[in-house]
Each structure stands twice: as structure tokens, then as C-alpha cells.
Amino acid sequence: MxxxxxxxxxxxxxxxxxxxxxxxxxxxxxxxxxxxxxxxxxxxxxxxxxxxxxxxxxxxDPRIHAALMQQAKTLEHTILANTTNPTIVKLSENLAALTPNLNKVMYASDGSCAVEMALKMSLHAQQLQGQGHRQQFAALGNGYHGETCLALSVSDCGLYSEPYKPLLQPCEYLNPIPYVSGVEDNKWHDCSEEWHPIEKQLNQIKDTLCAIIFEPIVQGAGQMQIYSANFLKHLAAWAKDNQVYLIADEIMTGFGRTGLPLAIDHAGIEVDFLCVAKGLTAGVLPISAMLTSDTVYDLFYDDYEKGKSFLHSHTHTGNTLAAAVANCVFEIFQEDxxxxxxxxxxxxxxxxxxxxxxxxxxxxxxxxxxxxxxxxxxxxxxxxxxxxxxxxxxxxxxxxxxxxxxxxxxxxxxxxxxxxxxxxxxxxxxxxxxxxx
Amino acid sequence: MxxxxxxxxxxxxxxxxxxxxxxxxxxxxxxxxxxxxxxxxxxxxxxxxxxxxxxxxxxxDPRIHAALMQQAKTLEHTILANTTNPTIVKLSENLAALTPNLNKVMYASDGSCAVEMALKMSLHAQQLQGQGHRQQFAALGNGYHGETCLALSVSDCGLYSEPYKPLLQPCEYLNPIPYVSGVEDNKWHDCSEEWHPIEKQLNQIKDTLCAIIFEPIVQGAGQMQIYSANFLKHLAAWAKDNQVYLIADEIMTGFGRTGLPLAIDHAGIEVDFLCVAKGLTAGVLPISAMLTSDTVYDLFYDDYEKGKSFLHSHTHTGNTLAAAVANCVFEIFQEDxxxxxxxxxxxxxxxxxxxxxxxxxxxxxxxxxxxxxxxxxxxxxxxxxxxxxxxxxxxxxxxxxxxxxxxxxxxxxxxxxxxxxxxxxxxxxxxxxxxxx
Structure with a gap:
């Protein structure tokens, strides 16, 4: 054959x-x-x-291969519960340096799992601050966040999700999104007009909304559409005013694709959860990460008996070989x-x-x-x-x-x-x- | 610091x-x-x-490192949609050889994603054979299948799932499971008595049941409990009689942990979906796989316009470096x-x-x-x-x-x-x- x-x-x-x-x-x-x-x-x-x-x-890239080999000689992978190692510490520092406010990092391998962690954690965090009635998610119309069922629940891709509807959660899709042709488009800096109907839509669910998830600036699977950076500024201001979490899914956009380290940097906004993957290892090995703030972390931080732990895990959480490759990628971005x-x-x-x-x-x-x-x-x-x-x-x-x-x-x-x-x-x-x- | x-x-x-x-x-x-x-x-x-x-x-193991380096020299990873390579073909042959009936392989990185693929595909397959009313899942009491929300929905671990209840699907948990102390236990070969109440429980939902998921023989996170191989024989016979799919989650049990290549081998049963991960690369790199039968595959096989495709993907589906390691692990199992x-x-x-x-x-x-x-x-x-x-x-x-x-x-x-x-x-x-x- x-x-x-x-x-x-x-x-x-x-x-x-x-x-x-x-x-x-x-x-x-x-x-x-x-x-x-x-x-x-x-x-x-x-x-x-x-x-x-x-x-x-x-x-x-020969530098990546060298880093992979160097790591393989000492430590391939161990359980990350109750252990640490210099490689994963270094990667976590590299990731925490991406934003001023996202100081804590949790790992998985598939991007979908990073999205699921963010969605689960946002719901749990609302509960822990006495906002357990906030159980609803909103997402941008035409957005895509992955194929596991919760990630698919917040993805507005009919073709991908139609057969699985019985397994999906409801989601409020924000529409229409102010698309632009690029940073030179007038709407890039000002989409106030387009923002108003979105604001109206959000205001209707503001008391039950848990989090809003979005691919910042570029929607990938949704036909590579680009939208106004100003839209994200409005969204961030609204979310802050209404105690709603923001989840930026930078799995596709992160690490330079939109020209900046993160796509949220175009809008200068802060988010509560950030998901990265793909470019993190330059596509050499699977590793994904979810970052959040110390404020969110502190909600879960208590005596074990209080039952506030975020008991999420994957076998390869923080795989050391993948982490070593990711660290090397950070270096190459600098070096080159x-x-x-x-x-x-x-x-x-x-x-x-x-x-x-x-x-x-x-x-x-x-x-x-x-x-x-x-x-x-x-x-x-x-x-x-x-x-x-x-x-x-x-x-x-x-x-x-x-x-x-x-x-x-x-x-x-x-x-x-x-x-x-x-x-x-x-x-x-x-x-x-x-x-x- | x-x-x-x-x-x-x-x-x-x-x-x-x-x-x-x-x-x-x-x-x-x-x-x-x-x-x-x-x-x-x-x-x-x-x-x-x-x-x-x-x-x-x-x-x-130096052989694994050699295999990893050898692969890195030629091909790290490419999109697996519309492409192939000798490494992933070899791995798929290795996996297909595990059972007589599971001929088709689909990949992800995290184990949870393999479980989500199996659950989604089972629902979709029921639809495609005119059984769209079969939307319910059953699982063994005390079972565990992962942390993404659909995997968590079929996991009977209160502590892990409690905060996320608003995001979970209902699941019928089969109880009580006939636990044993090992293969020498009387119940290992005969649990007819314990089977009857389970059969009754299943019969009540047989017309709406889509699939039953289980960790064969050993429940890991559920305190490392072992149950009767005879239970699986009963379960397989019942599922076949009632057009209900069986999903074996061998993420923990696969590749020798229970003494045989697969834990279902203890019962000599065939299943419709099989999930493997952990031992597949001997824990060196993350890769997971879901296997299914040609019968299931054929349900989805049609002209594109018919809209029957299983449009699931992960960026690192079939990561080539991880696949090379997995192939080497198959060889080491033989060699050693x-x-x-x-x-x-x-x-x-x-x-x-x-x-x-x-x-x-x-x-x-x-x-x-x-x-x-x-x-x-x-x-x-x-x-x-x-x-x-x-x-x-x-x-x-x-x-x-x-x-x-x-x-x-x-x-x-x-x-x-x-x-x-x-x-x-x-x-x-x-x-x-x-x-x-």
C-alpha cells in the first residue's frame, strides 16, 4: 500500500x-x-x-531543536501538582510579563482547554464573590473559541455546532460587530455609533452576565474579519462598570500575529482572563495557557476545608519539553x-x-x-x-x-x-x- | 527570589x-x-x-530522545487537515492494531478532548442513523473523564463538578458498581446479581440513551477502584441489543496499566469509541487519540454538500513530534x-x-x-x-x-x-x- x-x-x-x-x-x-x-x-x-x-x-529553527534536546536531557515532564522546575517557572514569568495585571498562569495542552478553564473559572469566581446568579456568557457574533462543548457553546459558527446543540449552553451573541479593513479604517479609532446597539443588548442582560469572551481584533475561523480597536475599549469600560469578566481568546492572535505581542494591546485594555496557545511554542509542541489576575486568584485562595479550590487539571499541565520550547520562542522573538x-x-x-x-x-x-x-x-x-x-x-x-x-x-x-x-x-x-x- | x-x-x-x-x-x-x-x-x-x-x-529513556531528535530534524508539526506524513500514518496503524474493530483514529492533545470527541461523535452518529432522539449519556457511578465541561458532565466527582453545575449536561450514573479486590475475586468472573439492578436502570432510559462512557476495569480518580470484568460483558451485550454506543475511556488504563494492552481486553468486549492518551507517549509529550469503527466512520462519509462532516479539530491534532515519540513507545514495549x-x-x-x-x-x-x-x-x-x-x-x-x-x-x-x-x-x-x- x-x-x-x-x-x-x-x-x-x-x-x-x-x-x-x-x-x-x-x-x-x-x-x-x-x-x-x-x-x-x-x-x-x-x-x-x-x-x-x-x-x-x-x-x-535549530535554536528550538537545541532547547528541546537540552530539556530532554534533564526533565521531560512530571506532574505539576505539588512540584515545580526551573523551566515552567521561567515560562510563567515570561507569560506574566505580557500584561500589567495578569500575574497567574495555569496550563493545558489544547487551546480549547484553556478556553474551558477561563469560562469555568469566571463562573466560579462570580460565585465566590457572591454573584452566583451571574451564569450567562456573551460572545461576539461570528466568533470561534474551539471544539470542546463549552468552548463551542460560545462560538457562533453554525456549521460546527449545529449537530451538538443538545449539548451546548445558551450564549448571547453580540451583533453587529464593527468590522474594519485595517488600522487605517475610520472606524478603527471610533465606533461609537456601532457601539450603542451593542451596549443596549448588553444592558438587557447585565445582571445575569458572568463573562464576555472574544477574539480580540481578528476573528479567525469567522473568515478572518478585523474589527475596531475602539470597540474593545467600549467593551472593557462597560464590563468594568457592570462587574462582568472579560476573557480574551488570543490563541490565534497572540505573539505578534496582529503586529503587537497581544491583540488587546491595540486597544490598551486590561482583561480578567487571557488564553494563549498556537504561537506560544511557534507551533512546535502543544501547550496552552490561561492567565488571570491576582484579584481572581485571591478569591480562590483559602483554607482547603472552605472548598474554594479550582480543581482543574490535565495530565500534561505545563509539559516541561513544551515549556522549554516556549521559553526558547520568547528568546528568538527578542534575538531576531x-x-x-x-x-x-x-x-x-x-x-x-x-x-x-x-x-x-x-x-x-x-x-x-x-x-x-x-x-x-x-x-x-x-x-x-x-x-x-x-x-x-x-x-x-x-x-x-x-x-x-x-x-x-x-x-x-x-x-x-x-x-x-x-x-x-x-x-x-x-x-x-x-x-x- | x-x-x-x-x-x-x-x-x-x-x-x-x-x-x-x-x-x-x-x-x-x-x-x-x-x-x-x-x-x-x-x-x-x-x-x-x-x-x-x-x-x-x-x-x-535514550531511545525516546533519539526518536524525538530524529523527528525534529525533518518535521516538527504541520496542519493535519489535507496533509499526511509517514510518522502519523505509522502511529495510526499502531493504534488500529490494538483492537479488531476500531480502524479509524482522530487526534487531540489533552485527554479531555479525546473524551469530548467521542461524546460529540456518538451523538452525531445517532442523528445520522435516524436516532436523533438519543441525546442522553450514561456513565458509571464514581467515574471520572476529565475537566472540560462535557467530560465533566459525565464524571461523577462531586467535588470537581459542583461549582460548574450550571454548565453541565445531565447524566445517568449507573450504581452500584460491583467492585472487586482483583482478578482472583469471585465477582470478577460473575456479577450477574449486581448486574440486574443496573440493567433495570438502563432499561428505563433505553430509548433515549445515546452512549455509555466508562473507565474499563479501574476507576482512577474515584479512589482507584477495580470492578468486575463480567460487568463489562453484561454492559456490552446490553448496549448492542439496544443500539447504544459504548465509549471506553482508557486514558488511564491503556497500554499495560491493568496488565493487558487495553483494560477492555480483560472482558473481551468490543466498543464503539476508545479514548487513549497518558501512556501513549509514556508521558513524554501530550497527544491523545479517539478511535472508532468503520461503521461509525461510514455514517459521516458522504458528499460535502450533505453536511455530514465531523468538523472537529485542534491545532496540534496529530502533532508529529508527539507521534514519533508514541511510535517509539510502541517499539520499546516490544523490545523490552x-x-x-x-x-x-x-x-x-x-x-x-x-x-x-x-x-x-x-x-x-x-x-x-x-x-x-x-x-x-x-x-x-x-x-x-x-x-x-x-x-x-x-x-x-x-x-x-x-x-x-x-x-x-x-x-x-x-x-x-x-x-x-x-x-x-x-x-x-x-x-x-x-x-x-
Missing amino acids: DITERDLKHIWHPCSQMKDYETFPPVTITKAQGSYLHLANGTTLIDANSSWWCKSLGHA NIYQKIPELSAHLRQQMEAVANHTGKLTNIRHIGAMVAGDLVVDNPNTRWGFQIFQEAIKLGAMLRPLGNTLYWFPPLNTESHTIDELADITQTAIARILK | DITERDLKHIWHPCSQMKDYETFPPVTITKAQGSYLHLANGTTLIDANSSWWCKSLGHA NIYQKIPELSAHLRQQMEAVANHTGKLTNIRHIGAMVAGDLVVDNPNTRWGFQIFQEAIKLGAMLRPLGNTLYWFPPLNTESHTIDELADITQTAIARILK
């Missing part, structure tokens, strides 16, 4: 209709280096979505001045996507921020899977685009070289032209 | 009341080797619970004849725990299977945290016991040497004697 047959015999691929693989078999990757995936057939693909938004530094280089990449991405739009006449609603740019296909029949066809065509041409429905986007490693973006633009343009003739 | 202060400034430890750390600070681990944790103060601790039940082969050596370890564990019970007169209800033995402390005031005190005393003496409440257990790496078990017994005995004077 060749590897494709062996794969399809046993692997149920994530986020896939497996029947699609009959005509579009999985691409066999044997190696990856920098921004490129090397295939078994000898060709390469540009990793245009950073392997699901996580490989912020590309593939196979990654944050300083994003503006140039950002402008280049925008310029090239505009060029593709101009040449093909098939892309509209171009938006970009940091190291991400997106546009929607202009098509007659939006129910046809044009994006999926362009995806397949682009693979023949040398890029792993994987559009979101009929939205094309580039989301390359933050250190992707300029010529690779040019290549990516050529491939995208050709693929669009071939499919949307 | 010393490392303890630095830790407590930022780390919220899992499954902990952080105030406990004031008088019992986290133990600083700098290295681990085989069955021993090496501390910053120069002493060692026996890893008596295999770092939360996962380090089946102990720490720092791990399964063949468990019976000797098993007998030794039982014998030594009985000896501790005899010498101290403070342990009762000794039960054991495979590489696990447990006993309950005989105490006047069961609300006192005797187990916690013995835990602290044992750390001074050289073992990381971490009891479950007032239940002491040994759950060492499967390749732990005989003299280490003798040491562990001495330490346990001394710690009990010092605390329960």
Missing part, C-alpha cells in the same frame, strides 16, 4: 469531510524548513497559513527582532493582495493587520466551493492556502522572506485565474 | 488549593531518570504515581517485553502493599490489578486529610505518593525495578506509622 492508502485506511482527518479525500488525497509532507513544506514528490509548498496559524517562526520586522511584512502582504485583487478582479473586501491579509472571492454562486477548488489548484502550483470557504487569506510565518510572499502572490493569482475563468 | 517564591508568584498549580503551598511548597525537580525524580536539594523521590499515571516507561514483565511487578506490588497493611494495621480494602495497587486508610476521623499528611511525610522520606484523599496507591512506571518497590514499601510504611501513631 502506498502512504495515501495507508493514511485513508486509518486516519480521520480534522475538520474534514473524508469523502473529499477521494479526489483530493492528503499531501504527503516529509520535511519542513522555514516557510516551506517539502513533499514526498520532491516539490515544495509555501506554508501560507502557518500550519493552522501556529508556526509563527516557520519550521525547523520579530516584532520590529512585522510592519514591513504587513505592508508587503497588503500590497501584494491588492495587486492580486486588481489583476484578477476576483477579490473584494481586502483587510489586513500585522502578518495577516484576507479577501473574499467575487463569485456568482457563493454556494459553490470556489475556495476549495483554488486551494487544490494552489497546491499544484506550490502553496498551501487552505481558504476559509470563499475567503482567501495569507497568514505566513512572521519571519517569511519577501520573495516568498511574491511567490505566494503569483501562485494565488494564477490559481484564481485558472478556477474563476 | 528563590525558585519557590518565583513559582508561587506566577503558577496556579493544577488540582490544588494554592494556600496549601504556604506550608507545603512545591518540590523542585531538576532532573528525572527511570523511576526517580531528582530534586534541587540533592535528594530523590520515587515517582510512585508515574507523574499522574502517564510515565509508563519511567523518565529519560513490557507486557510480559507486568505479572511479576503486579504480584510484588500486591505482596508489599499487604505487608504494609499487616505491619501498620492502617490499610484496608487492598485491591490490585496489573501495575497498580491501592488501599484505604483506617482512620477515626475520615474528614481529616490523613492522606495529605502522609503524602508530605513520604516526600521527606523519598517518595512522591500523592494519595487520592485517604486512599493510598502505588502506580509506578511499568519497568520499575524490584528494589524500588521495596524502598517504596518501606517509605509508605514509615510515613503511615509516623502520621497515624
Whole structure:
């Protein structure tokens, strides 16, 4: 059997209709280096979505491998209940330095679990401060926070959640969100007009609301939409006035994707809970983290007999190998001045996507921020899977685009070289032209 | 600041009341080797619970490090949607070989996520075969399946779930479970008498039941209780007759802990969904897997437009580094004849725990299977945290016991040497004697 047959015999691929693989078999990757995936057939693909938004530094950085080996020589992983080690302490310090107020860190491996920890903890914290009637969650319309059922309950993605409705919690979705094309958009700094209906919506549930969860600035699975930083300022002010917790899900946006360490930094707001994952290890190993404030921590801090503990755990909470990789990633960001280089990449991405739009006449609603740019296909029949066809065509041409429905986007490693973006633009343009003739 | 202060400034430890750390600070681990944790103060601790039940082969096996490095040189991780690689194909073949009927594998990182996938998929599968009214889950009384909210919904652990009740689904808990002291117990082969009330309980909900989830043979967090293999035979027969799915959560029991590759092998039953994690990488890196049958897979297999896809994903679904480690673990099990050596370890564990019970007169209800033995402390005031005190005393003496409440257990790496078990017994005995004077 060749590897494709062996794969399809046993692997149920994530986020896939497996029947699609009959005509579009999985691409066999044997190696990856920098921004490129090397295939078994000898060709390469540009990793245009950073392997699901996580490989912020590309593939196979030798410094990361050295850090991984160094750690493996001493300590792979131990239970983190009642123990500590220099690696996890260092990582926790690195994470606590991200914000002025989020001093405490709890770990898991999957991003969904970090979201579940934040939601559970917010509810529990409200109880502990005598606000047990605050049991409701709100989230932004079109948001996405993961696939475990509580995370899915606060995700506004019909397709993903429809079959599981009997298992989901109710959630108040805030709509409409003031989307923008980027930081130069007028609404970026002022969305007061759009805020008022949201405020009205929130005021109706203010006495029972526990927390509001959101992907700050960019909604990933929701077609890479960007929204006003000013919206977050309004939201933060309202939440503070109404004793409602804010949960920022920075799993996709964190560590430079929007140009700043955190996307909430665009709005200069503080939140009560922060979730990070993907970029934390530059997509090398799974580790996720939830940060919260000393104020929240103190609510749970009491004699054991009082029964106030947050008894949440995962086996690999704080896996030491993953933590060592994460620490190395923090160092590389410094050493390579990654944050300083994003503006140039950002402008280049925008310029090239505009060029593709101009040449093909098939892309509209171009938006970009940091190291991400997106546009929607202009098509007659939006129910046809044009994006999926362009995806397949682009693979023949040398890029792993994987559009979101009929939205094309580039989301390359933050250190992707300029010529690779040019290549990516050529491939995208050709693929669009071939499919949307 | 010393490392303890630095830790407590930022780390919220899992499954902990952080105030406990004031008088019992986290133990600083700098290295681990085989069955021993090496501390910053120069002493060692026996890893008596295999770092939360996962380090089946102990720490720092050079073969695992070699496999990890070899993989890191070529491919760390890529998106697994629409791609494949030799490493994940090999792992999926290894997993599919575990049972005759579970041919399809889906991955996550945390064990809880594997459980959520199985629960979601079982509900979805019932819908797809016209049984959408089957929305209820049943689970064994005293069971535990994880901390994300759907996993917690089917866990019968009051302490862990109480604060989150508003977020949990209802679940039918089957009671009482026919517990046994081990495979030599009369009830191990025949629990017909105990089965009848359970059957009655199940019959009352048979038309709305979607799936039954259980930890086969051993309930971990529920005080390491062992139950009749015959119970699982009855359960499997009933489920088959009533079109109800069975979900075996082997996250803790899988890969040799009960003496066989899977705990369901004791009963010779087939299930519809199987969850594994912990031992899969011998606790080196986080990866979890959910297996299901071709029959279930086929329900979801259709043209994309039919909307039958199982659209679940995690960023690190099938992380390649973790998969490489898992493949190496499968090889080590063969190379070192791990399964063949468990019976000797098993007998030794039982014998030594009985000896501790005899010498101290403070342990009762000794039960054991495979590489696990447990006993309950005989105490006047069961609300006192005797187990916690013995835990602290044992750390001074050289073992990381971490009891479950007032239940002491040994759950060492499967390749732990005989003299280490003798040491562990001495330490346990001394710690009990010092605390329960």
C-alpha cells in the first residue's frame, strides 16, 4: 500500500469531510524548513497559513531543536501538582510579563482547554464573590473559541455546532460587530455609533452576565474579519462598570500575529482572563495557557476545608519539553527582532493582495493587520466551493492556502522572506485565474 | 527570589488549593531518570504515581530522545487537515492494531478532548442513523473523564463538578458498581446479581440513551477502584441489543496499566469509541487519540454538500513530534517485553502493599490489578486529610505518593525495578506509622 492508502485506511482527518479525500488525497509532507513544506514528490509548498496559524517562526529553527534536546536531557515532564522546575517557572514569568495585571498562569495542552478553564473559572469566581446568579456568557457574533462543548457553546459558527446543540449552553451573541479593513479604517479609532446597539443588548442582560469572551481584533475561523480597536475599549469600560469578566481568546492572535505581542494591546485594555496557545511554542509542541489576575486568584485562595479550590487539571499541565520550547520562542522573538520586522511584512502582504485583487478582479473586501491579509472571492454562486477548488489548484502550483470557504487569506510565518510572499502572490493569482475563468 | 517564591508568584498549580503551598511548597525537580525524580536539594523521590499515571516507561529513556531528535530534524508539526506524513500514518496503524474493530483514529492533545470527541461523535452518529432522539449519556457511578465541561458532565466527582453545575449536561450514573479486590475475586468472573439492578436502570432510559462512557476495569480518580470484568460483558451485550454506543475511556488504563494492552481486553468486549492518551507517549509529550469503527466512520462519509462532516479539530491534532515519540513507545514495549514483565511487578506490588497493611494495621480494602495497587486508610476521623499528611511525610522520606484523599496507591512506571518497590514499601510504611501513631 502506498502512504495515501495507508493514511485513508486509518486516519480521520480534522475538520474534514473524508469523502473529499477521494479526489483530493492528503499531501504527503516529509520535511519542513522555514516557510516551506517539502513533499514526498520532491516539490515544495509555501506554508501560507502557518500550519493552522501556529508556526509563527516557520519550521525547523535549530535554536528550538537545541532547547528541546537540552530539556530532554534533564526533565521531560512530571506532574505539576505539588512540584515545580526551573523551566515552567521561567515560562510563567515570561507569560506574566505580557500584561500589567495578569500575574497567574495555569496550563493545558489544547487551546480549547484553556478556553474551558477561563469560562469555568469566571463562573466560579462570580460565585465566590457572591454573584452566583451571574451564569450567562456573551460572545461576539461570528466568533470561534474551539471544539470542546463549552468552548463551542460560545462560538457562533453554525456549521460546527449545529449537530451538538443538545449539548451546548445558551450564549448571547453580540451583533453587529464593527468590522474594519485595517488600522487605517475610520472606524478603527471610533465606533461609537456601532457601539450603542451593542451596549443596549448588553444592558438587557447585565445582571445575569458572568463573562464576555472574544477574539480580540481578528476573528479567525469567522473568515478572518478585523474589527475596531475602539470597540474593545467600549467593551472593557462597560464590563468594568457592570462587574462582568472579560476573557480574551488570543490563541490565534497572540505573539505578534496582529503586529503587537497581544491583540488587546491595540486597544490598551486590561482583561480578567487571557488564553494563549498556537504561537506560544511557534507551533512546535502543544501547550496552552490561561492567565488571570491576582484579584481572581485571591478569591480562590483559602483554607482547603472552605472548598474554594479550582480543581482543574490535565495530565500534561505545563509539559516541561513544551515549556522549554516556549521559553526558547520568547528568546528568538527578542534575538531576531520579530516584532520590529512585522510592519514591513504587513505592508508587503497588503500590497501584494491588492495587486492580486486588481489583476484578477476576483477579490473584494481586502483587510489586513500585522502578518495577516484576507479577501473574499467575487463569485456568482457563493454556494459553490470556489475556495476549495483554488486551494487544490494552489497546491499544484506550490502553496498551501487552505481558504476559509470563499475567503482567501495569507497568514505566513512572521519571519517569511519577501520573495516568498511574491511567490505566494503569483501562485494565488494564477490559481484564481485558472478556477474563476 | 528563590525558585519557590518565583513559582508561587506566577503558577496556579493544577488540582490544588494554592494556600496549601504556604506550608507545603512545591518540590523542585531538576532532573528525572527511570523511576526517580531528582530534586534541587540533592535528594530523590520515587515517582510512585508515574507523574499522574502517564510515565509508563519511567523518565529519560535514550531511545525516546533519539526518536524525538530524529523527528525534529525533518518535521516538527504541520496542519493535519489535507496533509499526511509517514510518522502519523505509522502511529495510526499502531493504534488500529490494538483492537479488531476500531480502524479509524482522530487526534487531540489533552485527554479531555479525546473524551469530548467521542461524546460529540456518538451523538452525531445517532442523528445520522435516524436516532436523533438519543441525546442522553450514561456513565458509571464514581467515574471520572476529565475537566472540560462535557467530560465533566459525565464524571461523577462531586467535588470537581459542583461549582460548574450550571454548565453541565445531565447524566445517568449507573450504581452500584460491583467492585472487586482483583482478578482472583469471585465477582470478577460473575456479577450477574449486581448486574440486574443496573440493567433495570438502563432499561428505563433505553430509548433515549445515546452512549455509555466508562473507565474499563479501574476507576482512577474515584479512589482507584477495580470492578468486575463480567460487568463489562453484561454492559456490552446490553448496549448492542439496544443500539447504544459504548465509549471506553482508557486514558488511564491503556497500554499495560491493568496488565493487558487495553483494560477492555480483560472482558473481551468490543466498543464503539476508545479514548487513549497518558501512556501513549509514556508521558513524554501530550497527544491523545479517539478511535472508532468503520461503521461509525461510514455514517459521516458522504458528499460535502450533505453536511455530514465531523468538523472537529485542534491545532496540534496529530502533532508529529508527539507521534514519533508514541511510535517509539510502541517499539520499546516490544523490545523490552513490557507486557510480559507486568505479572511479576503486579504480584510484588500486591505482596508489599499487604505487608504494609499487616505491619501498620492502617490499610484496608487492598485491591490490585496489573501495575497498580491501592488501599484505604483506617482512620477515626475520615474528614481529616490523613492522606495529605502522609503524602508530605513520604516526600521527606523519598517518595512522591500523592494519595487520592485517604486512599493510598502505588502506580509506578511499568519497568520499575524490584528494589524500588521495596524502598517504596518501606517509605509508605514509615510515613503511615509516623502520621497515624
